[in-house]
Amino acid sequence: MEKCTSKKKGVFNASVLANEQIGECFYRLSLAIEGQAAEAFNMTKPGQFAEFELSNASLPSEEKIPNELADKALRQIILRRPFSFSDIEITGNKGKLEVLYCVLGPATLRMKTLSPGDKISIIGPLGNGFSIEREKTLAILVAGGMGVPPLLHLAKELSKSKTKTIAFVGAKSGSQLPCSEIKNVQTLISTDDGSMGFKGFVTAMLKEWLVKEKPDVSKAIIYTCGPEIMMAGVAKIAGEFGIGCQVSLERVMACGTGLCQGCAVKCIDKKTKEAGYKLCCKDGPVFWADEVVF
Ligand SMILES: Cc1cc2nc3c(=O)[nH]c(=O)nc-3n(C[C@H](O)[C@H](O)[C@H](O)COP(=O)(O)OP(=O)(O)OC[C@H]3O[C@@H](n4cnc5c(N)ncnc54)[C@H](O)[C@@H]3O)c2cc1C
Numbered sequence: 001m002e003k004c005t006s007k008k009k010g011v012f013n014a015s016v017l018a019n020e021q022i023g024e025c026f027y028r029l030s031l032a033i034e035g036q037a038a039e040a041f042n043m044t045k046p047g048q049f050a051e052f053e054l055s056n057a058s059l060p061s062e063e064k065i066p067n068e069l070a071d072k073a074l075r076q077i078i079l080r081r082p083f084s085f086s087d088i089e090i091t092g093n094k095g096k097l098e099v100l101y102c103v104l105g106p107a108t109l110r111m112k113t114l115s116p117g118d119k120i121s122i123i124g125p126l127g128n129g130f131s132i133e134r135e136k137t138l139a140i141l142v143a144g145g146m147g148v149p150p151l152l153h154l155a156k157e158l159s160k161s162k163t164k165t166i167a168f169v170g171a172k173s174g175s176q177l178p179c180s181e182i183k184n185v186q187t188l189i190s191t192d193d194g195s196m197g198f199k200g201f202v203t204a205m206l207k208e209w210l211v212k213e214k215p216d217v218s219k220a221i222i223y224t225c226g227p228e229i230m231m232a233g234v235a236k237i238a239g240e241f242g243i244g245c246q247v248s249l250e251r252v253m254a255c256g257t258g259l260c261q262g263c264a265v266k267c268i269d270k271k272t273k274e275a276g277y278k279l280c281c282k283d284g285p286v287f288w289a290d291e292v293v294f
């Protein structure tokens with residue numbers, strides 16, 4: 001996977017513009033950046049991420065903390081947390097970063113309380129991001145659950161080219177989706193409970209579509225992000241149909257910059273066929289599916 005060429009990553013302050021709930025699971029955090037931060041994030045590729053400092057943010061009041069997170073809420077936050085972007089807009093020396101997030105533990109509970117005007121420290125842009133294959137005329141996006149955000153950013157980038165894009169978006173239930181369609185993209189929804197779109201896994205919907213539509217696989221590419229088990233399924237389907245596939249992996253990250261070696265991804269060297277480890281934060285988070293050992 002191509003390395004990110006931006007040398008301008010750094011520690012920047014961002015100001016909260018808005019922070020609102022969208023659907024049952026997702027929140028949208030909009031951040032304003034300017035100056036060197038805007039310069040650094042100007043060339044950010046979809047799938048790149050930043051490490052967010054959330055230890056200074058307040059916890060929600062006790063009654064607003066879901067019971068299942070009550071114990072986790074009290075955990076001290078030592079490490080920054082990684083988030084990718086669902087959109088980035090830079091104009092001149094000002095810009096807006098958009099993050100879609102789900103509340104899962106102490107850091108994201110605190111993220112929920114950020115209000116317009118609050119300041120937050122971010123380190124980024126980090127990682128490599130998706131490598132947009134310009135010669136491919138069909139981009140197939142496959143997103144599951146929390147994997148939707150970076151693919152929204154990717155869909156926007158792809159819409160600037162002549163590539164036809166189709167998106168397969170899966171969730172447990174319709175109410176857990178951050179959006180029912182991706183702007184300017186044919187979007188096919190699947191839900192495990194059948195409350196919206198195809199009933200079943202997004203991988204089953206993808207396979208059915210590939211069998212029925214028989215796209216020219218030499219001109220197609222799959223970009224995917226979501227639960228690892230889903231991406232393993234997408235990688236398998238991509239292999240069966242002979243379609244190139246990029247997967248955006250998640251690991252629990254500490255430094256986010258390749259120092260702590262804590263985010264190992266087992267990979268096969270395509271030339272030597274030997275197994276080894278790459279770092280999700282530095283070599284990824286986006287990898288070619290056929291190099292990853294799921
Ligand atoms: C490159 C990258 C991009 C990401 N982009 C987004 C995004 O756009 N939106 C979003 O909501 N989240 C994203 N995440 C996940 C996000 O970092 C975690 O949800 C967050 O760190 C949770 O912090 P917490 O303290 O609230 O919960 P924690 O208590 O730290 O975690 C709660 C539970 O969530 C799960 N979890 C935590 N971190 C991860 C992880 N990295 N991968 C898989 N499961 C995890 C674990 O099961 C854990 O028990 C991304 C992660 C990575 C590595």
Ligand code: FES
Pocket residue numbers: 252253254255256257258259260261262263279280281282
């Ligand atoms: S998070 Fe430290 S090396 Fe990847």
